[in-house]
Amino acid sequence: MHNYFTFKEIQEQPELLKKVLNKEKEIKKILPLTDRERVAFIGCGSSYYLPMAVAYHVRRKMNIPAYAFTGFGTFRYPNTRFEKNKDYFIIAISRSGESSETVSALESLKDKTHFKTASVTCEAGSTITKLSDTSLILEFVNEKSIVMTQSTTSMILSLQIAMEDKGLEVIPELLKEVFDNASDSFDILNLNAFEHFIYLGYDEYLGIANEGALKIREMALSNSETYETLEYRHGPKSLATKGSLIFFLPSSESFKEE
Incomplete structure (x- = not known):
């Protein structure tokens, strides 16, 4: 089991999350969530489910209307997702930066007056970075596994930093404790x-x-x-x-x- 990419990448998360925390100033500059009228996250798969959680948190913590949309839904059905003549801060999320539906969504929103766009990805120079006004690139996340693990947690922590959540600095050590005790939990389950x-x-x-x-x-x-x-x-x-x-x-x- 220890030879599998996914297992290795899960175990690497505490150290990677420390690197995310060290990017705090950069994250807040690239993803300024305060004083936004509306925020919409766009993604597919894991990159849709993680902003689904974040959107609820933005509404709860910052009292800002926030939504999570799939890439294709945004591209094909924008009128049922965005109010006319309202300002939105769009944050597109994709590990590779090449998810076709998310790329199509950004292309469809490009150059529209009421949309400011940002992207969060692990790949510099990817298509969504070229389509966004600004980009947060987590270049130290380099998963070989098809399944997203450390990229998901790194991106969701980045968004928590953007929201100015408190107490985030303890997460790497807490996660390490979870891993240290995981075997016992698996045996019980x-x-x-x-x-x-x-x-x-x-x-x-x-x-x-x-x-x-x-x-x-x-x-x-x-x-x-x-x-x-x-x-x-x-x-x-x-x-x-x-x-x-x-x-x-x-x-x-x-x-x-x-």
């Missing part, structure tokens, strides 16, 4: 006993839940689902069996109800 995985959460945690379920599908080729927590009671729970493992991602605000 006995994940091989399950064939069906459900992730539940609200708002920021719904975005993370979607990403968790995607990782199960991509890496374990297993059936996984995502719902807002209490929505799982209304029909989907009928598919639960002894082979189902349910992950709750509760927030402090709704922990009791969830």
Whole structure:
């Protein structure tokens, strides 16, 4: 297992996140989120689910209307996503900077008066950097695995820095502690006993839940689902069996109800 790219890249995250934290001034300059009328994130796959979580957080923390849109949805259906004659700060997210739908979305928004664009990527010189007014490039993230891990966490931390979240400096050490204790948790869970995985959460945690379920599908080729927590009671729970493992991602605000 230790010879796999994905495992190695997961283990490298604490050190990479320290590098992200060291880019604080640059991040805040490139991604100024304060005083924005509206923010819209654009991405595909993991690069859509991570801004889904961030958009909820922007609304909650900064009281700014914020949205997460898929690349193709933005390109093909802009009228159902953007209000006419309103200003938007667009942040396109793509590990490679070449995701075709995200590229198409940026091309469709280019030179429009009410849109300022920025991109977040791991690849300098990629297409989305050329289409954006400004770009944050996490050049030290160089994944060989198809599955996004350290790129996802590095980009979401960058966006948290842009939002001026507090206490972020402890994340690398906390993550290292999680890794140090992971083997014990895996032994207790006995994940091989399950064939069906459900992730539940609200708002920021719904975005993370979607990403968790995607990782199960991509890496374990297993059936996984995502719902807002209490929505799982209304029909989907009928598919639960002894082979189902349910992950709750509760927030402090709704922990009791969830």
